Amino acid sequence: MTPVVELDRVGHRFAAKGGAGTTAVADLDLAVRRGEFTTLLGPSGCGKTTTLRMIAGFLRPTSGRILLEGADATRTPPEKRNIGMVFQSYALFPHMTLLDNVGYGLRARKVPAAEARERAGQALELVGLSHAAGRKPAELSGGQQQRVALARAVAIRPSVLLLDEPLSNLDARLRVQMRRELLQVQRETGLTAILVTHDQDEALELSDTMVILNGGRLEQQGAPRDVFPRPASRFVAEFLGYDNFPELPGRGPATIRPEHVRLLPAGEREDGGDTGLDGTVAAVTYQGAGCLVEAGIDGAEGPGSAVRCLHPADDLRPGDRVRIVLPARHLVELPAGEQR
Amino acid sequence: MIAMIRTRPLLSLLAAAAFTLMLGPVVILTGVAFTAGETLAFPPEGLSLRWFSAALDYPPFIDAFGTSLLVAAVSTVLALALGVPATLALNRGRVPGRKAVEGLFFAPVIVPELVLSLALFQQVMVGMRVTALGALVVGHTVLLLPYTVRVVGASLALADPRLEEAARGLGSGPVRTFFTVTLPVMAPGIVSATILAFITSLNNVPLSLLLTGPGVATLPVEMLNYVQSSFDPVVAAVSVLLLALSVAVAFATERVAGFTKVFGR
Amino acid sequence: MLRRVPMAALLIPGLAVLLFAFGYPVAATLAWPPDGDPATVARETGSLLTDPYLLPVIARTVRVSVLTTAICLLLGFPVAYLISRAPARWSGRLLVLAIFPLLLNTVVRTYGWIVVLGGNGLISEVSEALGLGRVQLLYTETAIVLGLVQLFLPLMILSCYSSLSQQDRRLEEAARGLGSSPGRAFRTVVLPLATPGALVGCTLVFAGAVTAFTTPQLLGGTRERLLSTLLYSRVNVSLDWPSASAIALVMTALVLAVSALSGRLGKIGSTSS
Numbered sequence: 110m111t112p113v114v115e116l117d118r119v120g121h122r123f124a125a126k127g128g129a130g131t132t133a134v135a136d137l138d139l140a141v142r143r144g145e146f147t148t149l150l151g152p153s154g155c156g157k158t159t160t161l162r163m164i165a166g167f168l169r170p171t172s173g174r175i176l177l178e179g180a181d182a183t184r185t186p187p188e189k190r191n192i193g194m195v196f197q198s199y200a201l202f203p204h205m206t207l208l209d210n211v212g213y214g215l216r217a218r219k220v221p222a223a224e225a226r227e228r229a230g231q232a233l234e235l236v237g238l239s240h241a242a243g244r245k246p247a248e249l250s251g252g253q254q255q256r257v258a259l260a261r262a263v264a265i266r267p268s269v270l271l272l273d274e275p276l277s278n279l280d281a282r283l284r285v286q287m288r289r290e291l292l293q294v295q296r297e298t299g300l301t302a303i304l305v306t307h308d309q310d311e312a313l314e315l316s317d318t319m320v321i322l323n324g325g326r327l328e329q330q331g332a333p334r335d336v337f338p339r340p341a342s343r344f345v346a347e348f349l350g351y352d353n354f355p356e357l358p359g360r361g362p363a364t365i366r367p368e369h370v371r372l373l374p375a376g377e378r379e380d381g382g383d384t385g386l387d388g389t390v391a392a393v394t395y396q397g398a399g400c401l402v403e404a405g406i407d408g409a410e411g412p413g414s415a416v417r418c419l420h421p422a423d424d425l426r427p428g429d430r431v432r433i434v435l436p437a438r439h440l441v442e443l444p445a446g447e448q449r
Numbered sequence: 450m451i452a453m454i455r456t457r458p459l460l461s462l463l464a465a466a467a468f469t470l471m472l473g474p475v476v477i478l479t480g481v482a483f484t485a486g487e488t489l490a491f492p493p494e495g496l497s498l499r500w501f502s503a504a505l506d507y508p509p510f511i512d513a514f515g516t517s518l519l520v521a522a523v524s525t526v527l528a529l530a531l532g533v534p535a536t537l538a539l540n541r542g543r544v545p546g547r548k549a550v551e552g553l554f555f556a557p558v559i560v561p562e563l564v565l566s567l568a569l570f571q572q573v574m575v576g577m578r579v580t581a582l583g584a585l586v587v588g589h590t591v592l593l594l595p596y597t598v599r600v601v602g603a604s605l606a607l608a609d610p611r612l613e614e615a616a617r618g619l620g621s622g623p624v625r626t627f628f629t630v631t632l633p634v635m636a637p638g639i640v641s642a643t644i645l646a647f648i649t650s651l652n653n654v655p656l657s658l659l660l661t662g663p664g665v666a667t668l669p670v671e672m673l674n675y676v677q678s679s680f681d682p683v684v685a686a687v688s689v690l691l692l693a694l695s696v697a698v699a700f701a702t703e704r705v706a707g708f709t710k711v712f713g714r
Numbered sequence: 715m716l717r718r719v720p721m722a723a724l725l726i727p728g729l730a731v732l733l734f735a736f737g738y739p740v741a742a743t744l745a746w747p748p749d750g751d752p753a754t755v756a757r758e759t760g761s762l763l764t765d766p767y768l769l770p771v772i773a774r775t776v777r778v779s780v781l782t783t784a785i786c787l788l789l790g791f792p793v794a795y796l797i798s799r800a801p802a803r804w805s806g807r808l809l810v811l812a813i814f815p816l817l818l819n820t821v822v823r824t825y826g827w828i829v830v831l832g833g834n835g836l837i838s839e840v841s842e843a844l845g846l847g848r849v850q851l852l853y854t855e856t857a858i859v860l861g862l863v864q865l866f867l868p869l870m871i872l873s874c875y876s877s878l879s880q881q882d883r884r885l886e887e888a889a890r891g892l893g894s895s896p897g898r899a900f901r902t903v904v905l906p907l908a909t910p911g912a913l914v915g916c917t918l919v920f921a922g923a924v925t926a927f928t929t930p931q932l933l934g935g936t937r938e939r940l941l942s943t944l945l946y947s948r949v950n951v952s953l954d955w956p957s958a959s960a961i962a963l964v965m966t967a968l969v970l971a972v973s974a975l976s977g978r979l980g981k982i983g984s985t986s987s
Contacts, residue, residue, distance in 0.1 A: 167887050187890040188899075194891040200884035204906050213902075214892030265892060450804045453796065456896050460792040467789035467871075470864050471815050474826025477836070481829055491829045491836055531731055534724035542721020550725060557736055561925035561969060563942050564962040567949060568739035571748055587735045594728065652819035655927045655942070659949060669819040673928060676825060688822040695817040699810075709806070712813045713872055 111179040112140040113269050113301045114164055119173035120325075121159050133159040134325040136173070141269070141303060141318075146295055148304045148316040152348065156325035157305045158273060164303065165271050166190050178268055188217070193262030193300070197274040199254045201246035207233060207257050208242040214265035232264035233257070235294060252283050259291065263298055270295065270302040276311065288314055309349055313337060321345050340364065343443050354443075355406065355435070356413030357384065361445040369439035370418035372402060375430035384435040390425050391415060400425065404433055479692065482685035489682055500686035510687060512664065513671035516582070520657075520667060521650035524589035528646055531590070532597030533639065537631070539598070540605040541613070554598045557591050562655035565591070570659040581662030588656050593646040600645060604638030641711045644702050648712075744963050750956035758960035768944075772964065775940045778855060778930075779923035782862040786919045787912060789863070790870030794911075795904065797871070798878035812871045815864075820928035824861050827933055831857050853935040861929035866922050870915040877911025878904070917976040921969045941965050 116139040122130045134156040141147045149157040162168040164175060166187035175183045182190055193214075201210050212229035220228070233239050236256035246254055255275060262270055275291070276284045292315055295302050306312055312319045313333045321328040321336070321344075329341040340346035343354065346364045353370070357363050371379075379385035388404040399421045406414055416433050425431065454461040477491050485495030504510060532554075538544055539551055557565065565588060574584045612634065616626040657667040666674070668687075676684050702708050745752050762768045797808045815823060830836045831851040838848045851857050881904065889899035930940040939947075941961055948958040 165887075165891055167890070186896075187887070188893045188895055190891075191893075192891055194888065196884045196888060198882055198884050200882055200888040202885060202888075202903055202907075213889065213894075217889075217893035217898060261888075261892065271891075450800055453800060457792075457796070460795060463789050463792040464796050467793045467867055468811065470789065470860070471812070471867050474830060474864060475815070475818065475823060476826075477829050478822070478826035481826075488834075489829050489832070490834070531728040535728040538721045538724040542724070544722045544725065550729075553732060554728065556732070559969065559973065560736075560740055561942075561962070561965050563925060563927055563945060564743070564966055565736065565740060567945065567958055567962055568743035569735070570949070571955065572739035572742050573735070575748065576742075587731075590731065591736045594732070598728075648817055652817075654820050655925065658927060658946065669821050669928075672819075672821045673931070676821065676828075676932065684821070684825060688818075688825060691822055692818065695814070699814060699817060709809050709813060712816055713809065713875075 110143060112176075113143050113178060114141040114303065115139070115176040115179075116160070116164075117174040117176065119160070119163060119170045119175060121156075121163060121168060122171045132325050134163070134170075134322075137322075137325075137327055139320060139327075139330075141301060143301055144299055145317045146292070146302045146304070146315055148306060148312040148319045149322060150306060150309065150312045150319050150348070151322035151328075152307055154324075155322040157307075157322050159325075160322070161271055161273055161303060161305045164269070165192050165194050191265070191268045192271055193265055193267030193269070194271045195255075195258045195262050195273065195275045197277055199246075199258040199275075199278075201254055201257055201261070203246055206243050206245060207238060207249075210246065210257060211261045211264050213261065218265065229260075229264055232260040235263065235297070236260045236290070251279055252287060255279065255287060256290070259294060263294065263300065266298075268301065270300045272302060272304040274305055274307070277306070277308070284308075284311075291315065321348065338439070338441075340441060340443075346441065346443065351441075353417050354413055355386075355416045356409060357435075357442070358386070358406070358409065360442065362413065362443045363435070364441050364443055365416075365435055365439050367401065367417045368419040369436060370416055371434040371436070372404065372418055372420050372425065373432040373434055375432055377432055379432065379434040382437045384437065384440060386416075386433045386435070388416070388431055388433045390427050390429045390431060392427060393423075393425055395423060399423070404431055406433065475688075475692065478685050479689050481682050482689040484682055484685075487681060489680060489685065500682045501690070503681075504683050504686040504690065507683065509666075509671055509675075510668065513666050513668040516585075516665060517651055517668040520582070520585045520589055521647050523586050524593055524650050525643060525646040527586070527590040528593035528597045529601075529639065529642065532594050532642070533601055533635070536598045536602040536605060537635075540602055541610065541631075551598075555595045558595050562592065562653070563658065566656045566659040569656075574660065574662075581660050581665040584660045585657060585665075585667065588660055589650045589653065592653065592656055593650060596646050596649060597642045600642035601635055601638040604635055604641075608634040637706060640706045644698075644706065644711050648698065743959055744966065745959075747955040747959040750959070754956040755959045755963065758956045759963055762957070762960050762964060771939050771941060771944050774855065774938065775924060775942075776968070778858050778862065778940060779920050781859050782866060782923040783916050783920045785859065785863045786866050786870040787916060790867050790915065791874050791908070791912060793867075793871045794874035794878050795900075795908075797875055798881070799883070809875070812868055816868050820865060820926075821932070823865060824929050824932050827857060827861050827864075828852060831860070831933070852933065853937045855934070855938055857933040858930050858938060858940070861933045862923050862926060865926065865929055866919040869918045869922065870912075873915030873918060874908060874911045877908040881907055913976055917973055920972050924968050924972075925965060941968075 116137050119134060119137045121134045122132050124130045137160060149160055151157050159168060163170050166185060170183060174181055177190060202213065208226065208229050211232050212225045215225035215228055230239060230242065233242055236259055238253060238256055246257065249257065258275065276287050279287060288311060304315060316333055318330065319333055319336055320330045323344050329336055329345045337349055340349055340351065343362065351364045351366060353367055354362060354364050387407045390402055391405045392403040394401040399419055400423050402418045402420045402425055403415050404418060406416065480493055481489055481491050482500055483496050484490060484493030485497035485499065486493065535554060539547060544550055569584050569588045573579045573587065574581065612630050613626055616630045621629060652669060654669045654673060657670050661670060672684050672687060699708055702711050745755060747755065793812060797805045797812065800808060832838065833848060833850045833852065837851060841847065841849050885903050886899050889903045894902065925942060927942040927946065930943050934940060934943065941964065945958050945961040948954045948961060
């Protein structure tokens with residue numbers, strides 16, 4: 110099946126005074142399948158929004174090709190791409206009612222007035238705002254404006270729904286609720302969606318595929334349940350919240366979540382296959398359900414010489430000797446030589 | 450930019466026409482000033498600086514420039530002296546009927562300057578026997594007052610009034626608070642207002658038009674009178690000198706307060 | 715001690731000067747000129763509004779001002795739009811270029827037109843070279859309108875720009891994304907949202923055009939009189955003060971009427987949008 114959106118070695122350099130310029134996106138390959146929810150994830154400046162804006166047609170790639178529904182759309186203006194875009198600022202037209210906002214794309218497509226009204230009404234109903242159809246955007250709360258923006262994008266039955274950090278202006282509680290609604294609308298309409306976000310929880314919960322970008326380059330791509338337990342680089346690991354980066358003697362860098370590390374009394378042995386290291390407790394922080402214990406690895410120095418562990422009991426004190434166990438199931442070895 | 454011109458050809462064309470209309474005549478006048486010939490002609494007939502020396506040798510222009518600078522300086526200072534306290538009261542004090550009082554301070558903007566000129570001529574110069582110079586200073590002060598009130602007021606309105614409360618809370622008395630908090634907050638506004646007011650006064654024609662006396666007229670009015678009685682390019686040369694001065698003012702303004710901040714309101 | 719003086723006292727010097735140097739003289743001149751009284755001004759105003767020589771002057775003033783306002787809007791709005799949407803480097807430069815003329819006095823700005831429009835001027839030369847004969851555009855209404863458009867374009871640009879620069883640029887992108895061509899996005903989103911700024915610009919330009927003096931004096935001469943140049947000649951040439959007061963009254967009324975009207979229009983606009 111032809112991907113709905115395909116990027117073929119797409120790059121974008123912003124021109125700058127005096128020549129050099131900055132590379133926002135470099136040689137990006139990406140294929141988004143029909144009906145799939147894809148997330149572009151990364152810290153600010155990683156090129157995720159630039160990528161989305163190139164897919165939408167607001168920015169033209171400086172290299173590579175963009176294919177929509179299998180056809181080259183690299184130079185197609187945004188209005189001819191049949192995209193449904195939801196902006197971070199919602200970008201609702203302040204001088205139009207909700208119904209007119211949602212019907213705007215239909216009128217631009219010369220859909221007969223009666224049909225346009227009906228479809229706009231249906232889209233508003235989909236987000237539960239039919240009762241407010243005659244109101245102006247300024248009369249709505251942030252969450253409601255968000256829903257209208259979504260309805261407006263969905264109403265035109267786009268070939269792809271583009272979401273540029275649509276939830277980042279909402280408060281934490283509402284954000285979680287809107288995530289569910291967003292997913293529900295996407296499933297109900299069967300639309301292909303691409304979401305830009307810097308929120309890993311959002312990406313994990315929503316995506317069929319998550320694409321992690323760093324400095325304009327693809328870092329890792331895959332289903333959340335494949336990517337999350339197996340980060341391919343220290344960058345991805347850090348971005349997904351890993352904060353334990355021990356240097357394994359003779360094996361190089363690795364990462365593991367503190368809750369997966371086990372501490373045994375000195376002298377006891379781990380199961381075969383797991384990694385075991387001798388060490389000394391350096392610090393203990395009480396955390397109620399357990400303690401966060403930092404243990405230094407014998408003979409190691411500098412960063413990577415310590416392992417942090419969520420230990421279920423409060424029975425260790427600084428100076429105690431321990432056996433640090435890194436279960437094979439959770440230990441992720443990282444490529445060596447990465448500067449961070 | 451080129452991409453914009455390509456996507457908006459009609460708008461770009463209209464914009465180009467706008468800039469041509471705005472700047473074209475000034476550019477042409479600059480060319481005319483360097484003519485070696487006797488009349489206003491473009492392209493100029495030969496190049497020379499003769500009309501510049503003629504302009505600088507014409508005493509009425511020199512005197513008028515002096516008058517203009519004097520009037521601009523004095524009325525700017527007066528407008529600030531009256532306007533800054535007023536805007537302070539309007540923005541920070543409890544003033545009954547604040548909106549209406551504010552309206553009074555902006556009223557001179559609504560009345561045509563030529564009407565104010567006529568009024569000052571009839572009632573103040575003729576009626577009260579005030580000299581032309583006095584009437585000019587009074588008139589320009591009234592003209593500039595709305596500018597100082599608005600521009601300084603804008604910088605006050607932007608600042609958090611709680612700054613002053615915070616200073617008082619930290620043990621600073623009202624006078625100390627004024628000099629250490631309020632005045633620094635107003636300072637950028639005062640600088641902007643000074644530049645804007647001075648240039649506004651220097652360029653004014655309609656208000657100064659009727660407020661003339663023997664040997665007393667502002668430079669723009671003197672230029673206007675000269676242009677109407679003679680067709681030689683002297684005024685073109687004066688214009689170029691003023692243009693150079695304006696460019697200098699623009700650069701100085703950019704350094705001190707930001708050009709578009711001062712003149713772009 | 716200082717605490718006892720209410721802040722409102724700081725208003726007194728300013729208000730006193732406004733009363734002495736503005737309120738009183740203007741009121742006196744409009745109602746009670748030296749040579750007459752309210753009755754004479756009323757009579758003069760009446761004859762101004764019926765005199766077959768003077769009525770065309772009022773009509774011409776209004777016509778020239780309306781035309782000036784319309785052309786300023788047509789040319790100024792695109793400039794404001796381009797400045798508000800251009801890359802930062804360009805928008806700053808263009809804005810400076812659009813504002814700079816405000817630093818020059820009106821004689822400097824207007825004088826060049828004499829070289830362009832005169833019987834021996836640039837346009838005339840070009841027309842003759844093309845075999846169309848000489849044209850004298852100077853001292854015509856066209857000349858006045860051209861001069862006034864040049865004079866007031868910066869005001870229109872600034873007013874429109876203040877509206878346009880506040881618009882969320884994503885609105886235009888949203889319209890494009892929903893299927894609007896650049897033209898349609900401009901018409902349905904940019905234009906309606908910029909109306910308040912454009913309205914302010916129109917008011918400023920109209921009021922300015924009605925009261926402008928230098929430009930009609932230099933480019934209209936004695937042939938094409940406007941209210942302002944007529945007022946000047948009544949004071950300086952015929953020394954007819956009651957008549958000058960009557961003209962001043964009509965001029966002031968025109969300006970007040972337009973600002974009141976645009977204030978109302980602005981309100982209608984803001985409630986319906």
